[in-house]
Amino acid sequence: xxxxxxxxxxxxxxxxxxxxxxxxxxxxxxxxxxxxxxxxxxxxxxxxxxxxxxxxxxxxxxxxxxxxxxxxxxxxxxxxxxxxxxxxxxxxxxxxxxxxxxxxxxxxxxxxxxxxxxxxxxxxxxxxxxxxxxxxxxxxxxxxxxxxxxxxxxxxxxxxxxxxxxxxxxxxxxxxxxxxxxxxxxxxxxxxxxxxxxxxxxxxxxxxxxxxxxxxxxx
Amino acid sequence: xxxxxxxxxxxxxxxxxxxxxxxxxxxxxxxxxxxxxxxxxxxxxxxxxxxxxxxxxxxxxxxxxxxxxxxxxxxxxxxxxxxxxxxxxxxxxxxxxxxxxxxxxxxxxxxxxxxxxxxxxxxxxxxxxxxxxxxxxxxxxxxxxxxxxxxxxxxxxxxxxxxxxxxxxxxxxxxxxxxxxxxxxxxxxxxxxxxxxxxxxxxxxxxxxxxxxxxxxxxxxxxxxxxxxxxxxxxxxxxxxxxxxxxxxxxxxxxxxxx
Amino acid sequence: xxxxxxxxxxxxxxxxxxxxxxxxxxxxxxxxxxxxxxxxxxxxxxxxxxxxxxxxxxxxxxxxxxxxxxxxxxxxxxxxxxxxxxxxxxxxxxxxxxxxxxxxxxxxxxxxxxxxxxxxxxxxxxxxxxxxxxxxxxxxxxxxxxxxxxxxxxxxxxxxxxxxxxxxxxxxxxxxxxxxxxxxxxxxxxxxxxxxxxxxxxxxxxxxxxxxxxxxxxxxxxxxxxxxxxxxxxxxxxxxxx
Numbered sequence: 211x212x213x214x215x216x217x218x219x220x221x222x223x224x225x226x227x228x229x230x231x232x233x234x235x236x237x238x239x240x241x242x243x244x245x246x247x248x249x250x251x252x253x254x255x256x257x258x259x260x261x262x263x264x265x266x267x268x269x270x271x272x273x274x275x276x277x278x279x280x281x282x283x284x285x286x287x288x289x290x291x292x293x294x295x296x297x298x299x300x301x302x303x304x305x306x307x308x309x310x311x312x313x314x315x316x317x318x319x320x321x322x323x324x325x326x327x328x329x330x331x332x333x334x335x336x337x338x339x340x341x342x343x344x345x346x347x348x349x350x351x352x353x354x355x356x357x358x359x360x361x362x363x364x365x366x367x368x369x370x371x372x373x374x375x376x377x378x379x380x381x382x383x384x385x386x387x388x389x390x391x392x393x394x395x396x397x398x399x400x401x402x403x404x405x406x407x408x409x410x411x412x413x414x415x416x417x418x419x420x421x422x423x424x425x426x427x428x429x
Numbered sequence: 430x431x432x433x434x435x436x437x438x439x440x441x442x443x444x445x446x447x448x449x450x451x452x453x454x455x456x457x458x459x460x461x462x463x464x465x466x467x468x469x470x471x472x473x474x475x476x477x478x479x480x481x482x483x484x485x486x487x488x489x490x491x492x493x494x495x496x497x498x499x500x501x502x503x504x505x506x507x508x509x510x511x512x513x514x515x516x517x518x519x520x521x522x523x524x525x526x527x528x529x530x531x532x533x534x535x536x537x538x539x540x541x542x543x544x545x546x547x548x549x550x551x552x553x554x555x556x557x558x559x560x561x562x563x564x565x566x567x568x569x570x571x572x573x574x575x576x577x578x579x580x581x582x583x584x585x586x587x588x589x590x591x592x593x594x595x596x597x598x599x600x601x602x603x604x605x606x607x608x609x610x611x612x613x614x615x616x617x618x619x620x621x622x623x624x625x626x627x628x629x630x631x632x633x634x635x636x637x638x639x640x641x642x643x644x645x646x647x648x649x650x651x652x653x654x655x656x657x658x659x660x661x662x663x664x665x666x667x668x669x670x671x672x673x674x675x676x677x678x679x680x681x682x683x684x685x686x687x688x
Numbered sequence: 689x690x691x692x693x694x695x696x697x698x699x700x701x702x703x704x705x706x707x708x709x710x711x712x713x714x715x716x717x718x719x720x721x722x723x724x725x726x727x728x729x730x731x732x733x734x735x736x737x738x739x740x741x742x743x744x745x746x747x748x749x750x751x752x753x754x755x756x757x758x759x760x761x762x763x764x765x766x767x768x769x770x771x772x773x774x775x776x777x778x779x780x781x782x783x784x785x786x787x788x789x790x791x792x793x794x795x796x797x798x799x800x801x802x803x804x805x806x807x808x809x810x811x812x813x814x815x816x817x818x819x820x821x822x823x824x825x826x827x828x829x830x831x832x833x834x835x836x837x838x839x840x841x842x843x844x845x846x847x848x849x850x851x852x853x854x855x856x857x858x859x860x861x862x863x864x865x866x867x868x869x870x871x872x873x874x875x876x877x878x879x880x881x882x883x884x885x886x887x888x889x890x891x892x893x894x895x896x897x898x899x900x901x902x903x904x905x906x907x908x909x910x911x912x913x914x915x916x917x918x919x920x921x922x923x924x925x926x927x928x929x930x
Contacts, residue, residue: 212786212787265689265693266697269689269697270899270903272860273860273864273902273903273906273907273910274864274899274902274903274906275864275865275866275867275878275902276864276867277867277868277870277878278867278878278881278895278898278899278902279899281878281881281882281885281895282891282895282899285885285889285891285895286891286892286895289891289892367771367772367773368772368774369772370772370774370775371774371868373774373871374871381774381775381778384778385778385782388782393786394778394782394783394786395783395786395787398775398778398779398782398783399779399783401775402767402771402775402776402779405770405771405772405775406766406767406770406771409769409770409771410766410770413770482826482829482830483829484826484829484830517832517834520829520832521832523830524830524831525826525827525830527823527826527827527830529823530823531821531823531824531826531827532827533824533827533842533846534846535845535846544831544841544842545828545831545832545833548833548837548841549831549832549833549834549837590827593831594830594831597831597832603830
């Protein structure tokens with residue numbers, strides 16, 4: 211028999227608990243990406259001479275495979291006497307990788323702020339920090355929330371890469387089940403369906419969020 | 430037997446949801462007739478041309494071209510909505526010039542004029558080029574034949590668009606506010622080409638225009654549209670000289686005041 | 689980033705790779721890594737070709753196909769965009785054989801990556817076609833062109849220019865995704881790196897070289913697409929400045 215329902219139900223709880231690891235990795239990784247990305251984008255504006263360095267750094271990170279970056283962090287830290295467990299190293303790599311993408315999103319958001327807003331802030335003698343915190347960021351962030359949301363979903367779909375350094379997330383768990391039982395159909399397909407369901411739901415959420423934001427700015 | 434009208438709108442209606450753009454339009458245009466459509470914006474005048482060009486579907490009624498239905502076809506003695514093959518057969522008799530030119534930006538003036546003759550009519554390239562050269566000469570742009578639209582002025586682009594439409598040898602030409610997007614000093618050259626076209630070619634012409642002077646001088650008949658209906662129609666001398674309808678008078682008064 | 693900066697970065701990357709390759713501690717890894725890079729490039733090129741074909745076909749099917757075809761294309765796009773590339777790769781590699789279809793790992797790699805990126809590509813093609821001005825469709829209709837004629841002669845040539853930058857990004861994504869094939873036994877660049885790292889624990893030299901090699905390959909793609917974009921937009925923009 212090609213598809214065994216009993217077997218599928220049997221492995222479901224194991225996969226469900228592994229899914230929690232995947233989701234944890236996603237949330238921690240994205241928190242890192244979103245905050246580090248914002249820092250990169252702000253530093254770039256606040257300290258103009260860093261612009262070029264940050265561009266090159268972002269280009270470097272975006273031009274090389276995440277999998278290699280995961281391996282690199284996982285194996286290179288011990289060389290400096292810091293031993294990171296696989297989950298930490300993997301999530302760190304994912305977070306840094308997506309921070310590069312997020313920083314470009316923030317940058318676009320900042321670029322869309324009308325010059326007059328900066329000039330008015332200068333005219334009111336606001337400090338750079340206050341200008342960012344109270345004037346620029348509140349205007350720049352809402353329009354880019356959907357773009358950030360898309361990266362959250364993209365990041366989530368890359369968590370299976372953590373299986374390459376044996377983090378017990380969904381994919382690794384499915385592979386272990388497969389190699390122990392010689393049945394790959396059910397675990398792999400269930401993993402695929404889980405990702406599909408999560409992606410479709412998030413896509414719908416992002417769309418309604420977009421609608422909400424559009425209405426808000428129309429007002 | 431009396432001659433078939435070139436175009437006949439038979440009780441044609443067009444609605445967008447709750448909004449009725451055209452309400453039971455009846456209009457016949459004779460072979461070779463030049464008809465101008467005037468009226469305030471939103472009166473449905475452009476929709477008349479777009480329906481005839483099949484750019485818009487119709488909700489009610491039938492449009493006939495040379496006695497054959499355009500929007501419908503006969504099957505077992507009944508009229509059913511036309512399929513694409515039928516529409517393309519009838520549509521071949523109609524050409525259109527747009528307000529915003531709509532030249533193909535990736536093709537030169539010459540390429541714009543030979544594209545459809547080659548792909549649609551299956552003409553040989555040399556024949557198509559010869560005909561296009563003649564037409565570009567007629568619109569006074571022989572020297573610009575290898576220019577891209579972005580290298581031409583608005584007036585020149587519109588003249589290429591006229592040549593391009595003529596290259597398909599239509600019997601009916603539709604002009605949709607063809608001078609509205611032009612700078613005032615370029616309007617004349619385009620109108621001159623249309624005059625020439627009217628003189629030298631045996632064409633039925635239907636134009637939506639804001640150029641009252643041109644409509645008066647050029648057309649055989651003027652139709653004044655208001656709120657999706659023909660409010661008044663007649664020879665330009667009558668319609669412009671002694672409008673019978675109050676709305677027509679108001680409209681002409683407002684337009685002439687502004688002009 | 690400007691094309692000059694990109695070319696400068698590529699030059700620096702190549703010079704650094706060259707300089708490192710003369711160092712004793714790096715030299716030993718070069719032949720193996722280059723061998724891996726060749727496989728990476730092969731998979732990237734074939735995968736990209738498949739992605740283009742699938743992207744165009746799926747977009748046209750979704751926009752103009754009859755209902756069943758439209759439905760099929762939508763399912764394809766949603767499935768391949770909704771699950772991750774690695775899941776698709778593993779599914780084709782581990783699950784297909786259980787249905788009695790055993791494909792060679794190389795073929796699985798090209799199929800999975802090409803189908804994955806093709807799904808994203810179909811959205812790019814669709815967006816570019818929709819970005820062509822409505823007047824172009826109307827003018828083609830007024831000239832009585834058939835739908836395939838309009839698409840081929842008028843719409844696609846104009847949409848092509850708009851497609852180049854997003855396709856450039858997709859090719860980079862695909863190139864980076866080729867690293868995943870190391871997890872289904874193919875000896876690509878990532879696999880060689882991982883293997884040598886396990887054998888020698890010389891993490892820093894190996895991964896420095898590998899990262900630089902991927903960077904150089906990505907930059908070649910980016911620069912190539914920029915040049916293509918410049919050439920293609922020439923036809924549309926000719927004389928616009930004048």
